[in-house]
Amino acid sequence: xxxxxxxxxxxxxxxxxxxxxxxxxxxxxxxxxxxxxxxxxxxxxxxxxxxxxxxxxxxxxxxxxxxxxxxxxxxxxxxxxxxxxxxxxxxxxxxxxxxxxxxxxxxxxxxxxxxxxxxxxxxxxxxxxxxxxxxxxxxxxxxxxxxxxxxxxxxxxxxxxxxxxxxxxxxxxxxxxxxxxxxxxxxxxxxxxxxxxxxxxxxxxxxxxxxxxxxxxxxxxxxxxxxxxxxxxxxxxxxxxxxxxxxxxxxxxxxxxxxxxxxxxxxxxxxxxxxxxxxxxxxxxxxxxxxxxxxxxxxxxxxxxxxxxxxxxxxxxxxxxxxxxxxxxxxxxxxxxxxxxxxxxxxxxxxxxxxxxxxxxxxxxxxxxxxxxxxxxxxxxxxxxxxxxxxxxxxx
Numbered sequence: 149x150x151x152x153x154x155x156x157x158x159x160x161x162x163x164x165x166x167x168x169x170x171x172x173x174x175x176x177x178x179x180x181x182x183x184x185x186x187x188x189x190x191x192x193x194x195x196x197x198x199x200x201x202x203x204x205x206x207x208x209x210x211x212x213x214x215x216x217x218x219x220x221x222x223x224x225x226x227x228x229x230x231x232x233x234x235x236x237x238x239x240x241x242x243x244x245x246x247x248x249x250x251x252x253x254x255x256x257x258x259x260x261x262x263x264x265x266x267x268x269x270x271x272x273x274x275x276x277x278x279x280x281x282x283x284x285x286x287x288x289x290x291x292x293x294x295x296x297x298x299x300x301x302x303x304x305x306x307x308x309x310x311x312x313x314x315x316x317x318x319x320x321x322x323x324x325x326x327x328x329x330x331x332x333x334x335x336x337x338x339x340x341x342x343x344x345x346x347x348x349x350x351x352x353x354x355x356x357x358x359x360x361x362x363x364x365x366x367x368x369x370x371x372x373x374x375x376x377x378x379x380x381x382x383x384x385x386x387x388x389x390x391x392x393x394x395x396x397x398x399x400x401x402x403x404x405x406x407x408x409x410x411x412x413x414x415x416x417x418x419x420x421x422x423x424x425x426x427x428x429x430x431x432x433x434x435x436x437x438x439x440x441x442x443x444x445x446x447x448x449x450x451x452x453x454x455x456x457x458x459x460x461x462x463x464x465x466x467x468x469x470x471x472x473x474x475x476x477x478x479x480x481x482x483x484x485x486x487x488x489x490x491x492x493x494x495x496x497x498x499x500x501x502x503x504x505x506x507x508x509x510x511x512x513x514x515x516x517x518x519x520x521x522x523x524x525x526x527x528x529x530x531x532x533x534x535x536x537x538x539x540x541x542x543x544x
Contacts, residue, residue, distance in 0.1 A: 176232055177469055177535035183462040184228075184528045188221060190455065191513035191521075197421060198442040199435035199516065201428045213435055213516050220518030224525030231529030232536070236478055239530070243290075243297040247319075250290035253283035254326040263330075269508070271330045281519040284327055284335035289523060291323065291343055292484030299350035300477040306351035313352055316343060334509035338491055345487040346480055390505035403438070406431040407500055410441040418448030435516045437508055440500045456497070459512075463490045469535045478534040485527045 192214065199213035206212070257263035257273050264272035264280055274280035295316065299306065306312035320343045327336045348357055372387055386400075393401030393408070410426040413419060424445045427434045434442055444452045466486035473479040489512050496511040498504040510517055512524050 174536055176532045180465045180469065180531060180535060183458060183465060187458055187462065187513040192218060192221060194439060194443055194514055195435055195516055197446060198427050198439050202435065205429065216518055217516055217521065220522045224522035227522060227526040228529035231526055232532035234533055236481060236530060236533040239293055240297050243293045246290040247294045250283060250287040254287060257283050258329045269330055269332060271332050284332055285520050285523050287323055288338060288342065288488055289527065291339055292481065295343055295346045296477055296480035296484055299346060300480055303351065303476065307353055313356060316347055334495065334507035338488060341491045342484055342487050346484050349480060349483050386505045403432045404502060407438050407441040408502060410445040411501065414445040414448040416449050418446050418451055421446050437510055437515060438500055439514050440497055440511050459493050466531055469531055472538045473534050474537045478537065482531050482534050485531055
């Protein structure tokens with residue numbers, strides 16, 4: 149006989165109460181914490197190295213970008229410490245509010261005269277020149293929180309298309325539509341990628357995953373063909389320059405050409421920390437989306453591979469924490485956070501090296517952007533909070 153709905157609700161409330169009243173937990177996962185601090189420290193050093201020529205040219209202060217980023221790093225590390233000491237189950241009470249606020253901000257940013265436009269994209273809110281932030285950064289975290297909370301309560305329903313797939317696809321579709329109107333293609337890819345990964349871990353049927361990947365591949369191929377045929381104009385330059393940036397090395401292909409020159413100039417060992425030549429106003433966005441090119445130039449192939457290895461270790465350790473999490477909610481939280489870091493890191497490096505067309509995506513912990521760094525460190529705090537609840541191994 150099926151359990152009455154009132155009994156199931158009471159059981160769920162009792163389970164949540166026990167989670168909240170659970171033991172304070174153990175220590176943070178030390179390897180994950182050290183890897184996070186290491187990437188944050190290296191990121192600040194490389195940001196200063198990459199940004200001081202443009203900072204001095206723009207403001208007369210070579211450390212202008214570093215100072216702003218350092219303030220946000222301190223705020224982010226503080227939020228990481230605070231979140232790491234809080235029982236992550238308390239986040240359940242914020243999921244709907246976070247989702248509604250992020251949707252409101254995404255609608256607000258596309259209203260003419262409200263959002264701030266930079267490089268033909270309206271992705272920012274705030275006061276231009278004083279304080280700006282991208283609502284898409286908040287949207288990523290909101291999707292992670294909402295999906296983790298909702299999917300963790302629907303374990304037996306995730307294989308049903310109407311209850312386990314359709315509601316989440318509608319949510320992802322709304323977010324994707326709002327972000328494409330900015331336009332913000334890289335943010336759209338991240339939001340959808342995070343959501344789909346969490347649905348896969350949540351237990352949707354395997355054939356739906358294959359169908360989804362096949363559909364995305366077909367849409368991408370169709371988009372490229374339509375751009376080549378001249379039917380779609382948005383992103384046409386990026387697609388053509390991705391195939392061969394030397395077709396127009398002075399205009400549309402300029403950034404990609406300069407990026408490849410930076411990477412090639414580094415060789416095996418690099419030209420030395422602080423000694424990049426391309427950052428002297430040759431490579432656009434050298435302290436932001438294309439900071440990895442400066443990393444390759446100054447630290448060489450060896451240094452770049454070491455940084456990639458640190459990212460890989462962080463991501464693998466994060467997924468290990470997800471596997472060891474004490475409950476489904478904690479596991480899904482960590483999966484969402486680490487999927488975001490993994491996707492964002494791969495896409496940025498792939499763009500900088502010419503593997504993918506330019507999409508305007510930043511490198512976690514390295515690229516200039518205070519609110520993004522603070523939120524990333526807060527998300528690391530969520531992972532650390534989950535790691536505190538992992539049962540200690542039995543002795544003997």
